[in-house]
Amino acid sequence: MKIAVVGASGMAGSRVVAEALSRGHHVTAVIRRTPPASPHPAVDVVRGDVTDVGHMSTVFGGVEAVVGATRPAPGAEDTVAATVRALLDASAGKRVLVVGGAGPLRSPSGGLVIDDPAFVPPEWRSIASASTTQLQACEAHSGDWVYLSPPAMLEPGVRTGAYRRGTTTILTAADGSSRISAEDLAVAVVDELENPGRDRHFTVGY
Numbered sequence: 001m002k003i004a005v006v007g008a009s010g011m012a013g014s015r016v017v018a019e020a021l022s023r024g025h026h027v028t029a030v031i032r033r034t035p036p037a038s039p040h041p042a043v044d045v046v047r048g049d050v051t052d053v054g055h056m057s058t059v060f061g062g063v064e065a066v067v068g069a070t071r072p073a074p075g076a077e078d079t080v081a082a083t084v085r086a087l088l089d090a091s092a093g094k095r096v097l098v099v100g101g102a103g104p105l106r107s108p109s110g111g112l113v114i115d116d117p118a119f120v121p122p123e124w125r126s127i128a129s130a131s132t133t134q135l136q137a138c139e140a141h142s143g144d145w146v147y148l149s150p151p152a153m154l155e156p157g158v159r160t161g162a163y164r165r166g167t168t169t170i171l172t173a174a175d176g177s178s179r180i181s182a183e184d185l186a187v188a189v190v191d192e193l194e195n196p197g198r199d200r201h202f203t204v205g206y
Contacts, residue, residue, distance in 0.1 A: 101131025157181030
């Protein structure tokens, strides 16, 4: 499969690139800064701003699926809706997987995760709110998209290849924690691209 990964230099995006390559896929890695030479023959590294719909449409022309793994800079959370709309516009006719946030998931205690301090402390509220807005923008778009909400804690770690898949309620472990490594999130992303599920919004976790 030919896959474009937008935000390919970030924590999630870089691991999606690595996971896709390990399975024999060809990757177009899209980054905003001047791209370095590709370190792998199956990777095309290109410079691109996702809000430049014309350019990104050209970049996506030869791919079968697109992964959006962008994250707004602190203070720029209000840009997420426009960014994901541009991504979906540029990806017209392609399957798009948006790596979003946990904010719009349901909490086990009722309500949304964004409103549950057990998962979203005050300092995380701005980015959690942005993910809720991001999902709403996807829901208003007619494109072929799927939205992946990670658990409350997503950090670099170990690739185990194992995870649980849920729908719109956050997944927690027996101790109440909600987490997954960025490496295993990437496993879930590529699994979804290879074998699409029926849910437009899903989550994963340990």
